Amino acid sequence: MKSRELTTQISKAADLLNLKKWDYGASFSNDYSVQVDKGEAKQLKASQKQVLTIRVWNESNLVGITTTSDISKSGIKKALNQANIASDFGNKNESTEFSPLAKYPIEVNEEKKRNPVGIKKLLTLLREAEVKLLESHESINSVPYNGLSESFFERVYANSDGAFRSYTKSQAALYLYARAEEKGKKPRSSGSVKIGYGVNDIDIESCIKEASNKTISHLNYSSIKTDKYLICFSPESFLTIFNAFSSMFNARSILDGVSLSNKNSIGEKLSTEALNIYDDGLHKKNISSAPFDGEGTPTRKLCLINKGKIENFIHSESTARTFKTIPTGHAGLGSKVSVSPDWIVVEKSKGDYDLKTTLDHSSYEGEFVYIEELNAIHAGVKASQGSFSLPFDGWLYKKGKKVSIESATVAGDIKYLLKNIVNIELNQEVTTSGISPHIWVDSLSITGDT
């Protein structure tokens, strides 16, 4: 069903049920993926999926919601009815309205949409990639986690006030996680993920090379002494830890009392003046960019930290009204609307600051721990307390030489971490969750086996 037709169907059904105010979000997707095992196709997967979420406002202006995969006429009618019933339990203390920006003009760029290459091509490419990775080093004996996928989807938002937005997109992803083992040593594993608008946009060779290099580089490992260390976060690991504590900038979390920030935190100094952080969902390097959020609000660039101080919070329609500002394009669509960041951009601000610029991960000869990747975020982060204790993959550097760390955790407090940033390298690197340079932090606790 086309999105315009779906809107008409919902409008007609709402009229019949005498429901005057409604909106909906929908997505329609076709996904294809393959996995291989030592040259053989393991699982080939295709899915066709549709999800419709409808909100209905009752006569008391309370909102109810229902989500369904059934977009037949009867399904739509049932969804509207259920949402109407649910509206009796709508939140009386926090009203929800249409976004004031739901009809604001947006630019939908579909130039980068690609056509499917098909399962057979996916399989051929992944088989070749697996073989190359296995042949890249004698210790790599399997690629237990691998996959190549392509997705094609359409997202829609519309409301009874005449707002209508939609966009279609394509996206492809390749992941290769190798396992290597040498006699008398523990197995080691590492990998790489690459995404693109289509399969042909993915740099498969660099994914293989990265997965191989990372895995091999962990073969010679050693345990690390439990102590406090100078830390260098890779771009990926810094973005991971920052995203884990993004509730600091989330107006919904602030209102719910689960954020480290409060309503008056704008202007609070969190870090060195050399630090700027933006949320920029429309960044040209963000392959997953969406032109509007769950409430139809246009996506836009927003400064979260300006010269070390909190500059803005991210908002939905409802939180923006409470904070007397405008929605920022970060809302989901739910009974209680969630708010989340899109794509984080970390940069060194312009100016001369008291940074230890000799700290460069490629040339510094002193002792430091390089954190390549943080693991088990769901288990080791206490966002409402600000603390973390996380296992990681990384190396101990000493006098220019590096040794992979066998098994260790890094622990600390996010506010302490941000306050103790001692250098922000100049070069930014693109990752799947944003852009960041290497970030140096002084004196974080590392627990090792020694």
Next chain:
Amino acid sequence: MLSSQIKSNEIEFGSCNKDLLEEIIFYGMGLGADFIEIFIENTDNSSVLAEEDFITSVSPSFGKGAGIRIFKDKRDGFVSTNDLTKHGLMRSVSQAIEMLDITNKKNKKVFNGLNKHRDYTLSKRTWIDEVPSIHEISEKLLISTKSLKKNNKIIARKGSYSRNLQEVIIASSDGTYASDIRLHQTVGLNVIASEAQYRSNGSRRFGSSGMPDEFRTWDHEKAANDVIESSMNMLYADYVEAGQMPVILANKFGGVIFHEACGHLLETTQIERGTTPFENKLNEKIAHESVTAIDEGISEGSFGSLSIDDEGMEPEKSILIKDGILKKFISDRAGELRTGHKRTGSGRRQNYSFAAASRMRNTFISKGEYSKEDLINSISDGLYCKSMGGGSVGATGQFNFAVEEGYLIKNGKLTKPVKGATLIGEAKEVMPKISMCGNDLELAPGFCGSISGSVNVTVGQPHIKVDSITVGGR
């Protein structure tokens, strides 16, 4: 004519779909499949959230879909769709056949039609009317969050409830034809306590399967007291000092250590990937002799219990480890095909859009002979992990999980609370170090995310002692 006898061109829940399902399977076998499985589901879910003294979210959802899996040799193709018409299902079969690039039309096995329908839904059709209404749920959740208002240090109170009702029809070319209705209810309480620079969380989750009345009889006052006690104990806790030390893991959710550290490595999907150190260790000692571990799907009302798994097999009680000796792996259909380990009724998936995989159900370490005090008294310097958070296991068997509520043990006594602890280790190294098992086995519900999505499980154990483990802290 009875409605169940009408030939339909679309799957109808609560009716006989045998002719239509057979037609689709014959169609796929005619195209050269060795095996075809059709999994169809219809869901009716709702969730309610209470914050402070208000209901802030009521979210119903419903839907239907089908997952079709076709095997040719050891390869499999899986297609999922929301289209339950004959045309839609046949198109999905064709798509799976095409994906597998089947040119050899000769089947390894013959389809002789579906067996007699095994209908597990008969006593369950009334569940939808017996579960509490949203109104009833809301009232009880509000009473529960009110119970959390014990002092002015509690700055955030939450109560959440979710109910998932899933009706499934499973048919496959080995003759399997079964249908079932599953009901899962879960309720959780959370608080944040705060004073000056100190902050702590407290949370507990409860869950059941197949018990429509369970939420009505849930003792919210006891649960609230437990959550408050935990958060207040942890409010002024210092960070734990990192290092190697002996630990006591509490019963109930303490069982997450076995689930993460060992249970996942006993799933045949891990053998298929070559990521388990236990692959060739059947009938060998892999754990301390005090450890006997079980995975089953039959305990009445437990969160991981099932009448049939998602491949239509009745779940069995599997003794995984007996007195430290590895006895069995957790296996599904693909696992049996690819590794030779017999199916255990453990083929599970989150929903129709996932192919089933070998997954744990109710997994626990059996009780031993010691009291909790015996275990604590045996340690001069260590950590008591009263409440565990989540965890994960990596491709090399390395696991980690967070301690939500911990206490130092000094000279055989529990002393001050500590926070920020993470337990890290490797299954192969830790299992032999579980040297004492208590006599107080209890289970706790949880959600396990893995290859076939998020599934309901229980973890469990008595209090256990691990002689030495790395504790991450500050």
